Amino acid sequence: MYKELIMKRLLLIFLVLIPVSAFAGKKEKTVSSDRIATVISNCRRIEGVELVKLGPIATAALKGIVRLSSIDDPDAREALTLMNGIHGVTVMDYDSCSNADKERINGRLEKALSGSDMLMEASDSENKMRLYGVMDEKTDKVRNFVLFSPSDCALICIFGSISMDAVAKLASND
Numbered sequence: 420m421y422k423e424l425i426m427k428r429l430l431l432i433f434l435v436l437i438p439v440s441a442f443a444g445k446k447e448k449t450v451s452s453d454r455i456a457t458v459i460s461n462c463r464r465i466e467g468v469e470l471v472k473l474g475p476i477a478t479a480a481l482k483g484i485v486r487l488s489s490i491d492d493p494d495a496r497e498a499l500t501l502m503n504g505i506h507g508v509t510v511m512d513y514d515s516c517s518n519a520d521k522e523r524i525n526g527r528l529e530k531a532l533s534g535s536d537m538l539m540e541a542s543d544s545e546n547k548m549r550l551y552g553v554m555d556e557k558t559d560k561v562r563n564f565v566l567f568s569p570s571d572c573a574l575i576c577i578f579g580s581i582s583m584d585a586v587a588k589l590a591s592n593d
Contacts, residue, residue, distance in 0.1 A: 468524075
């Protein structure tokens with residue numbers, strides 16, 4: 420319940436900050452999916468790393484399942500709209516690793532994301548979460564969205580594009 424509340428607050432903050440960041444006028448950076456994929460590939464052999472990767476076929480199958488469940492559920496239809504531009508998802512959890520491995524993985528991920536455009540950083544006492552992505556001002560979409568939480572030892576990568584209008588609609592249905 421507590422994490423769900425934090426995630427909803429972070430999502431609302433994210434929704435407020437995205438339009439502001441669109442007017443920042445700086446040169447667009449990219450999130451290097453190749454560098455992140457390399458780090459993930461190298462880390463998957465480390466004991467304690469849990470990895471879930473959905474490629475284009477699995478993502479399409481997931482969209483089909485959501486489409487079937489959205490017949491009677493308006494929230495599921497909104498989720499399907501949100502998923503339309505997504506072609507891959509990777510989730511890596513390394514909380515069960517040794518402290519030395521956690522530090523090494525965090526360092527590798529920090530280095531891989533170093534040239535990326537950070538959309539937002541949120542933190543409380545000891546927890547920190549960073550959101551990376553590329554904002555397309557013309558279409559109001561975020562491409563290659565990455566959520567990295569070094570303190571929670573978690574990485575979520577959503578490759579493709581996410582419509583901010585769809586995110587706003589889904590968030591307003593609380």
